[in-house]
Amino acid sequence: MRFYPLLLLLVITALFSTNEAIAKVDDKISPPADFFPIYDYQNDWLVYNSHYKNYVPYSQGVNESARSVSLSIDLLKNRRYFLLIKTEAEGYLFLNGALQQRLPSEEWLKLNIDSLFRSFKSEELLLTVYGSSGISGKKVLLCNQKQKNAAGIVHHSASTLINIKPIPFSQFGNFAVMAMLIILILNAWIFNLNPLSFVRLINPLEYFNNNPREQLSKINKPYSNSIIFFVLIDAMLMAFLLLFFSTNDLNLFSVITILTEQTNTFQYFLDFLLLSGIFFVLIYGKFVLMSVVGNMLNLDKLVDTLFLKIIQSAYFFYAALFLIVFMLGFNHTSWFIPLKPYILFPFLFFYIGRFISLYVVTKPSASFINLYLFSYLCVIEIIPLIIGIKFAL
Template sequence: MSKPLPEAWQSQYEVIKNLNREWVTIDDNNRYVPYIDKSMAEVPVVGVILEVSRYSSNKLLVCTPANSAVLIEKKISSYHQEEACVLLDVDSLKTVYQKDKILISVFQSKKKFENVGIWAVQSKTTSALHSANLSYKRDISILQDFFTSAILTLLIFYAVLINQYPRIYKNLYSLTRVFSFKVREDNSRIRLINEAHIMFLIQHCFLVAFLFIMLVSTTDLIQVEVPYLDFQPTTYVRYMLLWGQVSLLVLAAIWLKYIIVMLFGTLFKLRQLRVLYMLDYMRMSLIYSAFLFVLLIIIFAGIGYYNNYYFNLIIYLFILLASLRVIVLYFRLFRSASFRNIYLFSYICVAEVIPLLIGLEILVI
């Protein structure tokens, strides 16, 4: 929507940002989604998620039709029986609520949203004082800076690996090998631990850590409390440090999984399948994480990170892909096993199902 600033305010203020194009509303699942039309608003509420640091030293002008309420962080700030406009100081909001993002919304029982307007404005007097030497402060978002740096690093990593190990890259990222129920490798010729596979594993750890940090920072489904790790960094440097720390934890978890797989493979007398399982597991993990990486870039850079609904979908998609991996691995190993019994099912439970359930219990609320 491109609703103009009311004439009564045009002589005093100028628009910094028309926020009517960034409205969110509540759908039938009680989730905040981008507002497109009235049919989407199951609850008669529209608003914006205000990034307060971006509009520091400015004002927020909210105009409403009659019988409307202005809400701040889901609590009524004011109610107006007549058509009215409310001017909010952005810096005061940050001081009171101690948040980087604040939800400003309007409740209108009759859904007369065409008469609602929200703008970030600044005083024309203040603007005139600086007109001779006007400078704009770059919109600083620590998460955006980390996002940009991380994807550039990961893309460089991808480019180096593709050029350095082209044949292994084609083997590991083969969709036909991933989704086929047939075993295509000769078990005697597979070497899991070599230079190329370790390099792909390191890149994979950085990628998984990046995905995890971004989802923790943008969704409300994951709650993490790990000693000595701060999952709410306040500076760019701390984000990069957290990335390195989480990458090390992911690497340790994968090596632990490798040890468990080898031990239980011996215990269940599935020695021939241990290496095949780890190779297929690595293939699927690399392809799934690459797919989620592309999807995250599209959502964060394209749609915007103000709405966690789309990031929640990535988590559900990860669960779906992990479940699919369990099914594919079981049937693939089942066909290649020299005997078919409960050992194979127990092996899959130990290697895949139990770690997945533990992860969901600990991380996803």
């Protein structure tokens, strides 16, 4: 009986010693907190055997002096996982025989297996660690990265409350909604002011109507109320697109020099009104140019018709771009970035197409070619296009 207390003391001491050893080992091999270990490659080390001219399993009693040890990693099987490498002494990492980087001591190196698979384009990878002798102090783990919001998901799933938060909109997004409402209100205003005229203005078939007796210029003049508001809508559509470009670091016409530096909704709206006014003046400035050149070439009867067709086509084109930007801007925030180098091509194709279509729909049917009309369209369409492209860049 007197041996029982001594035996009990030995058991308790052994348990504490075992727990302490396990804790030290776990602390030694445990990966960072944001990774969960899947597999430990400690028993899979390989060394190169010059006799067999191949890699053979590492033997503890035979290969302890080997400074270069390797692992065969199955990339295809372990996709979506990470390799974590750690060495007690400084070493070097080789992948498929090529030196990749230095391995600092006591630091975990994280390698994404998906990235390795894409880079090496092979199902297996030979990973080699060169440094201290043997495999002591060398650790390679296969791990899964924990989801950062996993704790939050568990916490919220236990609650019976439904936590619904509104989608945050950008300041430009808030302004885009305001611009959309203003443009819709102006469209509704023109429709109430003159329904028949508005329906014909937004009808694409009316643009290609070349019957002299049915032209819009017979019932609408460029300075009538309906046309003035229609030109204002065109100016607002152009202003919105130019403001969108400048917001996305595309400074056309050096417009950023006249815009405010703040980026809140109110400042966007003020810049929008400023640009709309500038485009409104430019459109009617073009009408004045058309009238002057038309009188010089005895084409004054075509000025009103051509002007209405010009603002019609601008409405179709810029309204389509406005809707595309408006829809994609809320659903795909980065859609515009790869298109920046090609952004002027749609405008170039549009203005060249409008030049050709204006000549076709206004040319007298009896003549094969009208040099006066061609020259007139070059002055009012092609020359402004060339100047615009030069200053836009």
